[in-house]
Amino acid sequence: MSLRIVVCVKYVPDATGDRHFAEDLTVDRDDVDGLLSELDEYAVEQALQIKEAADDAEITVLTVGPEDANDALRKALSMGADKAVHVEDDDLHGTDALGTSLVLAKAIEKTGYDLVVCGMASTDGTMGVLPALLAERLNVPQVTQLSEVSVADGKVTGRRDGDTASEQLEAALPAVVSVTDQSGEARYPSFKGIMAAKKKPVESLDLEDLEIEADEVGLEGAWTKVDGAAERPARTAGTIVKDEGEGGKQLAEFLAGQKFI
Amino acid sequence: MAEVLVYVDHVDGAVRKPTLELLTLARRIGEPVAVHLGPNAEAAAQVLGEHGAVKVLAADAPEFAEYLVAPKVDALQAAYDAVSPAAVLLPSSTEGKEIGARLAVRIGSGIITDAVDLEAGDEGPVATQSVFAASYTTKSRITKGTPVITVKPNSAAPEAAPAAGTVEQLAVTVADSSKGTKVVSRTPRESTGRPELTEAAIVVSGGRGVNGAENFPVIEALADSLGAAVGASRAAVDAGWYPHTNQVGQTGKSVSPQLYIAAGISGAIQHRAGMQTSKTIVAINKDEEAPIFDLVDYGVVGDLFDVVPALTDEVKTRKG
Ligand SMILES: Cc1cc2nc3c(=O)[nH]c(=O)nc-3n(C[C@H](O)[C@H](O)[C@H](O)COP(=O)(O)OP(=O)(O)OC[C@H]3O[C@@H](n4cnc5c(N)ncnc54)[C@H](O)[C@@H]3O)c2cc1C
Ligand SMILES: Cc1cc2nc3c(=O)[nH]c(=O)nc-3n(C[C@H](O)[C@H](O)[C@H](O)COP(=O)(O)OP(=O)(O)OC[C@H]3O[C@@H](n4cnc5c(N)ncnc54)[C@H](O)[C@@H]3O)c2cc1C
Numbered sequence: 369m370s371l372r373i374v375v376c377v378k379y380v381p382d383a384t385g386d387r388h389f390a391e392d393l394t395v396d397r398d399d400v401d402g403l404l405s406e407l408d409e410y411a412v413e414q415a416l417q418i419k420e421a422a423d424d425a426e427i428t429v430l431t432v433g434p435e436d437a438n439d440a441l442r443k444a445l446s447m448g449a450d451k452a453v454h455v456e457d458d459d460l461h462g463t464d465a466l467g468t469s470l471v472l473a474k475a476i477e478k479t480g481y482d483l484v485v486c487g488m489a490s491t492d493g494t495m496g497v498l499p500a501l502l503a504e505r506l507n508v509p510q511v512t513q514l515s516e517v518s519v520a521d522g523k524v525t526g527r528r529d530g531d532t533a534s535e536q537l538e539a540a541l542p543a544v545v546s547v548t549d550q551s552g553e554a555r556y557p558s559f560k561g562i563m564a565a566k567k568k569p570v571e572s573l574d575l576e577d578l579e580i581e582a583d584e585v586g587l588e589g590a591w592t593k594v595d596g597a598a599e600r601p602a603r604t605a606g607t608i609v610k611d612e613g614e615g616g617k618q619l620a621e622f623l624a625g626q627k628f629i
Numbered sequence: 630m631a632e633v634l635v636y637v638d639h640v641d642g643a644v645r646k647p648t649l650e651l652l653t654l655a656r657r658i659g660e661p662v663a664v665h666l667g668p669n670a671e672a673a674a675q676v677l678g679e680h681g682a683v684k685v686l687a688a689d690a691p692e693f694a695e696y697l698v699a700p701k702v703d704a705l706q707a708a709y710d711a712v713s714p715a716a717v718l719l720p721s722s723t724e725g726k727e728i729g730a731r732l733a734v735r736i737g738s739g740i741i742t743d744a745v746d747l748e749a750g751d752e753g754p755v756a757t758q759s760v761f762a763a764s765y766t767t768k769s770r771i772t773k774g775t776p777v778i779t780v781k782p783n784s785a786a787p788e789a790a791p792a793a794g795t796v797e798q799l800a801v802t803v804a805d806s807s808k809g810t811k812v813v814s815r816t817p818r819e820s821t822g823r824p825e826l827t828e829a830a831i832v833v834s835g836g837r838g839v840n841g842a843e844n845f846p847v848i849e850a851l852a853d854s855l856g857a858a859v860g861a862s863r864a865a866v867d868a869g870w871y872p873h874t875n876q877v878g879q880t881g882k883s884v885s886p887q888l889y890i891a892a893g894i895s896g897a898i899q900h901r902a903g904m905q906t907s908k909t910i911v912a913i914n915k916d917e918e919a920p921i922f923d924l925v926d927y928g929v930v931g932d933l934f935d936v937v938p939a940l941t942d943e944v945k946t947r948k949g
Contacts, residue, residue: 383879383898387761407880465730466739491879492761494902495742496723497730500698504731509809510698513723515873525813528697529873531722532640536813537697543809549880550873591739595755596768606910608922611931616939619911620947622927626909628831628855628888629947 371425371519374481375415376472376502377408377444379437380492387492392587393594394462395492397434404440407487409554412444414547415485416555418519419448426450428479432460432471438570445565446557453479457574462587465493469501471585474578476506483524486546488513499546509539515550631659631715634708636728637677637685638720642669644676646828647720649787651780652680654747656790658754659715662686663794664708666693666701670796678794680787686711688799692808694815698724699807702731707801709736714775716754718747721779729777738774745784745885745906754778762879762898763905782827783885818874826858826875831888832907834860834877835870836900838893838914838933842870848892851937854944860884860904862894878903892933896921913937 381387385400412429419425429444431437432455441452455475463471476484484506489496496513503510511517514526514537524543528535529550557565575582583589609618623629633655638645648663655661663682665673670687677685686708692700705728709717717732719725721743733740746757754776758767770776826832833855835848845859852859861871863878877884879902889907894900896912896919904910905924912921917930929936 389765464739466733497726497740497742500727500730501734504734507806511810512727532818534816537810538813539810591771591773592741592769593772594767594769598766600764600766603924606925606927608928608930611929611936615929615931615936617943619927619929619936619940620943624947629944
C-alpha cells in the first residue's frame with residue numbers, strides 16, 4: 369500500500385529583504401519578495417528521503433497562502449514532490465496560528481495521509497507550533513523537532529535534541545513530524561526537476577471545499593489581535609575602534625565603564 | 630483576584646530561572662498558581678512560593694517521561710479545569726510552546742508565543758513581541774478564550790514576593806490518545822559548568838572566524854573570565870567546531886543577555902534574529918564592513934586572536 373506523505377510548506381517574505389507590516393497590521397506581502405520558507409526545504413528533503421526508502425510512496429505538498437504561494441509549491445515540486453494542494457481564499461487574509469492549523473488539518477484530512485511532515489518553524493512567524501497544533505487537531509502522535517527521521521514498518525522514529533537531553537522517539541503512523549535544519553542539507557532542484565514540475569498537478573481548494581466558515585479564519589475570525597507594530601528605532605551608532613595593539617585593553621575599558629567587569 | 634496558571638520548567642524539582650520570571654509577570658495580571666509536573670514538587674514549591682505562587686498544583690506520573698508532550702497537556706488541562714484561570718503562561722521553550730499550543734486548541738483559545746513583555750490591559754493581558762529578527766515590536770492580545778502566552782527567557786527580572794506556595798495534588802488521567810509518541814531512550818546532556826545559554830547575563834559567541842574547534846578555547850577563556858555562557862554561529866556549528874546546543878540564532882537559541890560579545894561573526898540576519906535584543910552588543914571582527922558592526926555599542930576591528938586573549942587577560946587582571 370502506498371505511503372501517503374503530506375508536506376506542509378509556507379510561503380514567506382524573504383528574510384533578507386525589508387519586511388514590513390501593512391496598515392491592517394498583517395504582513396506586507398507586496399513590499400518584499402516571497403519564497404518557500406527555507407526551513408520547509410528541509411521538510412521536503414526528508415519526505416523525499418522517506419519516499420526513496422519506501423517501496424511505494426507519494427508526496428503531496430500543501431500550502432495555505434495567497435496566489436503567489438504557488439511559487440513555494442513549484443519549488444517543492446521541482447525538488448521532487450509529486451503533486452500539490454493550494455488552499456487559497458480571500459477570506460484567509462490575516463489568519464493566525466489556530467486558524468491556519470484548522471485549515472491545514474481539514475486539507476490534510478481531505479487529501480488523505482499516513483505521514484505529515486512540517487518544518488521546525490516558519491521563517492516569518494517563527495512560532496514553531498503548527499506541527500503540535502496539527503497533531504492535536506488530527507488526534508495523531510506528534511513527533512516533532514527531529515534532527516534525524518526514518519519511517520519503516522508503519523512506524524516513524526527520530527531523534528529530538530532538546531535543551532537538557534537528546535531523545536529517541538517512536539510512533540505508529542499516521543503521525544505528524546517536524547524536522548530541524550540539522551536533519552540534512554536540502555537538495556537543489558535539477559533542470560529536469562524544474563521542467564517536470566511544470567506538468568505536475570496543483571489542486572486549488574477554497575474554504576467552501578473544506579467546509580470552513582469564513583468567520584472561523586481571517587483577521588476577523590482570529591483568536592489573536594495585533595494592536596500595534598512599531599519599527600525598532602535604529603540603534604545609535606556605537607563606538608568602533610581599530611585594533612592597533614590596544615584593542616583588547618580599550619574594549620576592557622568600555623566593559624568596565626558599563627560595569628561588566 | 631483572578632488566578633493565572635504558570636507552567637513550571639524544572640529539572641527534577643530544580644526550578645529554572647525563566648519560570649521565576651513568569652511568576653513576576655503573572656503577578657501583573659493576577660495571582661500566580663504554579664503547575665509542577667514530575668518529581669520533587671515540595672522542593673520546587675519553596676522557591677515558587679518565595680516568588681509569588683499562592684498555590685502549587687503538583688502531579689507526577691511515569692507517562693510524563695515515557696511519552697512526548699501530550700501527557701503534560703492532559704495535566705495542564707486538568708489544572709485549567711480546576712482553576713478556571715484568567716491566563717496560562719509558559720516558558721518559550723520548544724516544549725513550552727508545544728504544550729501551550731495543544732492546550733489552546735483544547736480550550737478553544739488563541740496563543741501568543743515568544744512574548745518579551747506582558748502587562749494588564751482593559752481587554753486582558755497585552756503581550757509585546759519582538760518580530761522579524763527584532764526589527765519590529767508588536768503589541769498583541771488574545772480575543773477568544775483564555776489567553777495562552779509563552780514568554781522568552783530574560784523578559785523580566787525575577788522578584789521575590791513571598792506567598793503561601795501550598796502544594797495541592799492534582800489528579801491527572803493520561804488519555805490513551807496521549808500515549809502515541811514513545812520516548813524510547815533519553816541521553817542527558819553533559820553539563821559544562823557554565824551558565825545556561827538562554828539564561829546567562831553575558832554570552833560570548835564565536836563564528837567562522839574562530840577557524841577550528843581547536844581555537845574555541847580562546848572564546849571559552851574569555852567567557853570563563855566573565856562568568857559567561859558560550860555561543861556559536863551556525864557556520865561554526867555546521868563545521869563541527871561547537872555543539873549545536875550552543876548555536877545562537879533563528880534555528881538555534883534566542884538569547885537576550887545584558888552583554889553579547891560576537892567574535893569572528895559577520896552578523897547574518899539569521900544570527901541577528903537570535904541576539905539582536907541583547908542590551909549591550911560588542912563585536913570583534915577583522916572586516917570593518919561586517920554587518921554586525923551596525924548593531925554594536927562597541928566594536929573592535931581587528932584579529933580576534935589578538936583582541937580576545939588581550940581582553941581576557943585584562944578582565945582577569947581587573948577582577949584580581
Ligand atoms: C511576526 C509574526 C508573528 C506572529 N505571531 C503570532 C502569534 O503570536 N499568534 C498567532 O496565533 N499567530 C501569529 N502569527 C501568525 C502565524 O505566523 C500564522 O498564522 C502562521 O501561518 C502560523 O504560524 P507560523 O508561521 O509561526 O508557523 P510555525 O508554527 O512556525 O510553522 C511550522 C511549520 O508549519 C507549517 N506551516 C506553517 N504555516 C503554514 C502555511 N500557511 N501553509 C503550509 N504550512 C504551514 C510549515 O511546515 C512550517 O515549517 C504571527 C505572524 C507573524 C508574521
Ligand atoms: C534557514 C536558515 C537558518 C539559519 N539559522 C542560523 C542560526 O540560527 N544562527 C546562525 O548563526 N546562522 C544561521 N544561519 C546561517 C547564516 O545565514 C550565516 O551563514 C551564519 O550566521 C554565518 O556565520 P558566521 O558569521 O560565523 O560566518 P561568516 O558569515 O563566514 O563570517 C565570519 C566572519 O568572521 C570574520 N573573521 C574571520 N577571521 C577572523 C579573525 N581572525 N578575527 C576576527 N574576525 C575574523 C570575517 O570577517 C567574517 O565577518 C541560518 C541560515 C539559514 C538559511
